Amino acid sequence: MSWQVTKNAAELCVLLIRELYGQLPSRIFEILLSSGRSTVQQLARISSTGLRHVRHGLAVLVQQNLVYHYTDSDTSRTIFEANHYYAYNIVRNGKILDCVHRNYGEDAKRIVHLVMASGHMRVGSIVDAYLKSHGKIPNDVNGSSDPSNGHVSHDDPFDVAAEEKPQVSGHQVVDDIAHLIAIGILEPLSPKMLQSPEDIKSEVDKDLMKAYPSGLRGKQKGEHETRVVNTVREIRNRSQHLKMQLEPTYLYGSGAKRRKLANGDGGRGFSAANDDDPIEDTVLLRVNYEKCLVELRNQRLCQFVDDHVGYTTAQVYGAMLAALSKKLSCCQPDPTDDSIDPMNPPTVTTIEIFEYLKASVDVFGGIGKPSPEQINVTSAEKVERLPPSGDGDGDEGGYDAQNSIEDPDNDADVDMEAANGYYLNGNHGGDDGEVPGQNGTKDTKVTFADKGPTKAERMQRMRQHLLVLAESGIHFVRHSGTRDQGEWTVDFEVLFRQLRFLELDTIIEDTFGREGLRLIKILRAKGKIDDKTLPTMALMQKGDVHMKMVEMELAGFLDVQEVPRDNNRVAARTLFLWFFDEHRTLTRTLDNTYKAMVRHLQRLEVESQKKKNILSLVERTDVQGMEEEKLNGDAFNEYQQFLDIQSRLLGQVSKLDDLVSVLRDF
Amino acid sequence: MSGRGGRGGGRGGRGGARGGRGNLPWDYDPAGVQEQPKERYPKTYKPPRASNFPLSTAEARAVTYFVQLRRDFHNSTLYTHKHLAPDAAGTSSSLTDPVCRAYGQQQANARYGVKSKATVDPFLSVPMYSHKFVHEARTLPDFRGREVHHELFPENLWNTIDGTDDGGKAAAKASKRGLKRKSMAAGGDLEEDDEDDEDVVGRHKRRGPETDAERRRRIEEAAQGKDEEGENLAEEDPEEEEDELSQEDDDFEEDEDGGDYDAEQYFDGGDDDYGDEEGGGESAMDF
Numbered sequence: 001m002s003w004q005v006t007k008n009a010a011e012l013c014v015l016l017i018r019e020l021y022g023q024l025p026s027r028i029f030e031i032l033l034s035s036g037r038s039t040v041q042q043l044a045r046i047s048s049t050g051l052r053h054v055r056h057g058l059a060v061l062v063q064q065n066l067v068y069h070y071t072d073s074d075t076s077r078t079i080f081e082a083n084h085y086y087a088y089n090i091v092r093n094g095k096i097l098d099c100v101h102r103n104y105g106e107d108a109k110r111i112v113h114l115v116m117a118s119g120h121m122r123v124g125s126i127v128d129a130y131l132k133s134h135g136k137i138p139n140d141v142n143g144s145s146d147p148s149n150g151h152v153s154h155d156d157p158f159d160v161a162a163e164e165k166p167q168v169s170g171h172q173v174v175d176d177i178a179h180l181i182a183i184g185i186l187e188p189l190s191p192k193m194l195q196s197p198e199d200i201k202s203e204v205d206k207d208l209m210k211a212y213p214s215g216l217r218g219k220q221k222g223e224h225e226t227r228v229v230n231t232v233r234e235i236r237n238r239s240q241h242l243k244m245q246l247e248p249t250y251l252y253g254s255g256a257k258r259r260k261l262a263n264g265d266g267g268r269g270f271s272a273a274n275d276d277d278p279i280e281d282t283v284l285l286r287v288n289y290e291k292c293l294v295e296l297r298n299q300r301l302c303q304f305v306d307d308h309v310g311y312t313t314a315q316v317y318g319a320m321l322a323a324l325s326k327k328l329s330c331c332q333p334d335p336t337d338d339s340i341d342p343m344n345p346p347t348v349t350t351i352e353i354f355e356y357l358k359a360s361v362d363v364f365g366g367i368g369k370p371s372p373e374q375i376n377v378t379s380a381e382k383v384e385r386l387p388p389s390g391d392g393d394g395d396e397g398g399y400d401a402q403n404s405i406e407d408p409d410n411d412a413d414v415d416m417e418a419a420n421g422y423y424l425n426g427n428h429g430g431d432d433g434e435v436p437g438q439n440g441t442k443d444t445k446v447t448f449a450d451k452g453p454t455k456a457e458r459m460q461r462m463r464q465h466l467l468v469l470a471e472s473g474i475h476f477v478r479h480s481g482t483r484d485q486g487e488w489t490v491d492f493e494v495l496f497r498q499l500r501f502l503e504l505d506t507i508i509e510d511t512f513g514r515e516g517l518r519l520i521k522i523l524r525a526k527g528k529i530d531d532k533t534l535p536t537m538a539l540m541q542k543g544d545v546h547m548k549m550v551e552m553e554l555a556g557f558l559d560v561q562e563v564p565r566d567n568n569r570v571a572a573r574t575l576f577l578w579f580f581d582e583h584r585t586l587t588r589t590l591d592n593t594y595k596a597m598v599r600h601l602q603r604l605e606v607e608s609q610k611k612k613n614i615l616s617l618v619e620r621t622d623v624q625g626m627e628e629e630k631l632n633g634d635a636f637n638e639y640q641q642f643l644d645i646q647s648r649l650l651g652q653v654s655k656l657d658d659l660v661s662v663l664r665d666f
Numbered sequence: 667m668s669g670r671g672g673r674g675g676g677r678g679g680r681g682g683a684r685g686g687r688g689n690l691p692w693d694y695d696p697a698g699v700q701e702q703p704k705e706r707y708p709k710t711y712k713p714p715r716a717s718n719f720p721l722s723t724a725e726a727r728a729v730t731y732f733v734q735l736r737r738d739f740h741n742s743t744l745y746t747h748k749h750l751a752p753d754a755a756g757t758s759s760s761l762t763d764p765v766c767r768a769y770g771q772q773q774a775n776a777r778y779g780v781k782s783k784a785t786v787d788p789f790l791s792v793p794m795y796s797h798k799f800v801h802e803a804r805t806l807p808d809f810r811g812r813e814v815h816h817e818l819f820p821e822n823l824w825n826t827i828d829g830t831d832d833g834g835k836a837a838a839k840a841s842k843r844g845l846k847r848k849s850m851a852a853g854g855d856l857e858e859d860d861e862d863d864e865d866v867v868g869r870h871k872r873r874g875p876e877t878d879a880e881r882r883r884r885i886e887e888a889a890q891g892k893d894e895e896g897e898n899l900a901e902e903d904p905e906e907e908e909d910e911l912s913q914e915d916d917d918f919e920e921d922e923d924g925g926d927y928d929a930e931q932y933f934d935g936g937d938d939d940y941g942d943e944e945g946g947g948e949s950a951m952d953f
Contacts, residue, residue: 020736022746023778024807040822048771055826056806060744062819069820078820094732098724101731113731117738125813191817284815299724620799624737650729651721 008594013087028057032082064119068196124281182250184291189284290330312366316465319356349484363461387491528577743808
């Protein structure tokens with residue numbers, strides 16, 4: 001959650017705000033970013049605009065959650081601070097809406113759209129606005145008219161016909177909202193949440209210090225620290241209260257299950273709908289980007305699996321992640337929070353995953369059918385109770401020994417083979433029925449042809465997919481236990497470390513070719529290497545190696561360290577150690593990506609300037625929404641051209657954001 | 667440097683002492699790198715073309731949703747329009763050069779046009795039928811008629827979100843009538859001594875830090891209606907009751923100054939402004 005705001009990142013945030021919310025808030029935000037915390041008067045002085053302008057700009061920013069503000073109770077002076085985290089997330093709005101649409105249905109997407117458009121909203125006014133806009137076909141500006149987007153409506157399972165739905169009542173909308181809160185996509189907003197974390201902390205600190213009028217000494221210091229941390233967490237968790245309250249009904253109840261399977265497709269009417277409204281009208285809501293990021297991460301991981309393993313496996317993985325993300329509230333858990341144990345991440349069982357698996361997924365495809373003797377059941381069913389240590393990418397040797405040592409079930413036998421044998425036996429005891437099922441693929445096929453697969457068979461096949469994922473070199477899934485036909489978990493940190501490298505590798509390969517990538521991979525595996533040994537290790541010509549290395553050094557991917565062998569620092573008697581600094585490369589790549597995004601947005605501005613006349617025509621209220629009928633041929637074609645350019649530019653920005661997400665946020 | 671290098675090599679007994687400048691890692695062979703500008707892009711630069719990577723269904727949908735969201739916000743009253751000053755410095759070249767180079771805040775501000783009588787296009791400002799379909803270009807967001815939640819905003823923005831932020835015109839008027847008022851409020855921080863803020867800030871200062879309960883009560887009051895607040899305000903400054911009262915009444919009328927035709931206001935508007943750019947345009951910007 002915390003990242004540096006570089007110059008390019010600041011520029012990007014400002015451009016995003018300008019694109020969506022207009023020029024005045026963006027100007028104020030720019031100054032807030034460049035000059036830090038300020039009061040209204042300071043802002044007016046720095047920006048040399050009127051106080052009235054500053055206040056109006058700030059009001060919009062507060063409305064959209066883009067600034068923190070804090071009023072000192074003693075001096076009643078108000079300080080504003082830019083919230084770059086929210087500002088950057090503007091770029092993800094489209095993706096989040098798409099994700100919500102896909103996972104929770106059209107209605108949920110409309111609700112999130114409403115909340116997003118107005119920053120924060122009361123439950124009552126969401127319902128009103130929803131009912132008012134319902135029935136009207138949603139503003140399908142581009143979807144239907146843009147040729148590049150034309151296919152959207154065809155292969156969209158949920159876009160079929162919005163009009164066919166029966167009339168929606170306020171109850172149902174509230175139900176949908178409650179569901180979204182239970183998931184965590186919407187969160188109740190309290191004034192405290194508009195204060196920056198530092199302000200909250202210092203306020204708590206000040207409050208608690210009143211108990212020690214004579215100051216802290218000795219042991220009290222530590223006590224005080226923990227009390228401050230606990231109080232701050234308590235304040236933060238206060239907004240979780242409503243979520244907890246709604247969770248049993250909407251996530252774990254029977255209604256939730258039915259809804260999940262129906263995928264928001266008219267699957268309305270669960271028990272809660274008959275009761276009183278589960279939330280009060282006056283509760284304020286806003287979009288919780290942290291949870292949205294979890295959803296986006298799931299989507300991204302599915303894509304990765306799709307690329308690496310296959311489509312069906314990706315679907316199974318998607319179901320697994322959906323089941324798992326119920327237990328996750330953010331991508332990168334707070335390290336100071338001791339309620340989360342990094343060694344014991346939340347797990348899901350096979351049965352839970354199966355509930356999330358869509359009925360349309362054909363789990364019988366996607367895996368080859370090797371003969372039984374080709375499968376090593378021992379290693380396939382291997383259980384890893386502890387997360388892999390995150391030091392290297394892909395060396396398997398360490399984990400097993402470590403796991404078996406710390407395994408409480410193991411009878412003090414640290415021998416690796418014995419440990420594996422133990423697991424094997426344990427599995428045989430519990431799942432006698434499934435091991436033959438795994439090997440006897442022929443039987444399964446026959447039953448499939450005859451009478452269709454039973455639920456148990458489907459579950460077994462799904463399990464095979466998960467095992468395939470667990471076995472792959474990238475740690476997509478960890479088989480962490482045997483309860484309920486297997487427990488599964490994902491070590492996101494380890495996984496994303498690898499995926500980050502994958503992304504970096506792609507960039508390096510594109511820029512410096514295969515040789516460059518090979519050299520960097522060697523450096524990454526071996527650490528710092530002398531430039532004399534490098535050519536032999538890389539099996540390359542000395543000159544070529546030097547050329548490539550210098551090229552990469554100039555681009556900032558590598559660096560060299562000089563170690564003189566004696567006192568007079570002579571070049572000939574100096575070791576030159578090449579090394580690859582992961583952290584620096586990451587920040588550098590990120591900054592370059594921000595820059596690219598900035599350029600795309602600037603380009604978009606130029607393009608819209610070029611087509612200013614046609615755009616001002618399109619903005620007219622009588623033309624909006626029915627461009628095709630109202631505009632004449634030439635004008636419409638020109639408008640189409642603009643839409644094409646716009647979708648390309650915005651599409652590229654969102655692709656770049658995918659990269660940023662992987663490198664920074666997930 | 668090279669001499670010493672040779673000596674060092676000799677002392678070490680190594681044959682073929684290469685000078686200081688031999689096969690060193692930074693000895694970058696320029697043959698491989700284009701130093702001079704060339705007609706074409708360097709070979710290493712292969713920009714991927716957008717047409718080779720069409721958007722996937724999900725991406726296209728995401729873009730569509732973003733555009734929808736943008737349009738919805740642009741149609742709301744909080745949006746402030748982007749380009750208002752076609753002739754302002756910086757925008758004329760922006761077609762070819764999107765990066766506006768503005769030196770100093772003045773120039774940066776000049777890019778955003780002023781909406782005043784001076785900048786009106788005489789050919790288009792005549793009321794036309796089609797104008798009813800066109801959104802008026804806004805320089806300030808309009809909070810009137812919106813549901814706002816006072817508890818989320820700091821107090822000095824409450825006037826703004828209530829739609830009664832008049833840019834300190836009323837306060838300035840008051841100060842012209844009686845200078846004593848100003849001197850009284852200026853007792854506190856100099857920075858806070860700014861036009862209209864003195865209302866709010868000054869009042870609370872006199873009262874001292876308030877408790878939570880008080881704050882909550884005030885929030886409720888503000889939510890209930892502004893009339894009460896107006897009365898409170900008047901009560902607290904008994905000596906200026908007359909002034910305040912008439913002023914507040916003015917403020918809360920729908921059409922506070924009779925537009926361009928308010929003869930009394932006509933020349934008043936210009937001299938109390940904070941920055942030049944608002945000068946004279948003040949009344950045109952109130953809507």
